[in-house]
Amino acid sequence: MLFRILIFLLLLLVVRALIARLFGTRRKASRSRFRGGSSRVRTTVRGQMVKDPQCGIYVATDLAVRTRTKDMNLYFCSEECRDKFLQGGRS
Numbered sequence: 025m026l027f028r029i030l031i032f033l034l035l036l037l038v039v040r041a042l043i044a045r046l047f048g049t050r051r052k053a054s055r056s057r058f059r060g061g062s063s064r065v066r067t068t069v070r071g072q073m074v075k076d077p078q079c080g081i082y083v084a085t086d087l088a089v090r091t092r093t094k095d096m097n098l099y100f101c102s103e104e105c106r107d108k109f110l111q112g113g114r115s
């Protein structure tokens with residue numbers, strides 16, 4: 025009987041060690057995944073985030089509809105917003 029209990033305790037220790045290892049590797053993996061994810065976001069969204077002056081949405085300069093005025097560049101989320109803004113400025 026004592027022998028069985030000893031084996032049972034040994035098994036418990038082994039399982040504990042395995043679980044600890046699994047959790048350790050999982051933590052490391054999730055950390056590296058997080059790093060990879062953030063770097064992916066950085067590479068896919070290039071350029072600056074600029075505010076659409078018409079509707080207030082932030083758009084990436086690469087994806088935005090760009091319009092030059094006399095002294096500055098304007099970025100809009102869509103041609104519709106650009107037209108509305110230009111019409112409002114004229115009147």
Ligand SMILES: [Zn+2]
Binds near residue numbers: 076078100101
């Ligand atoms: Zn807009």
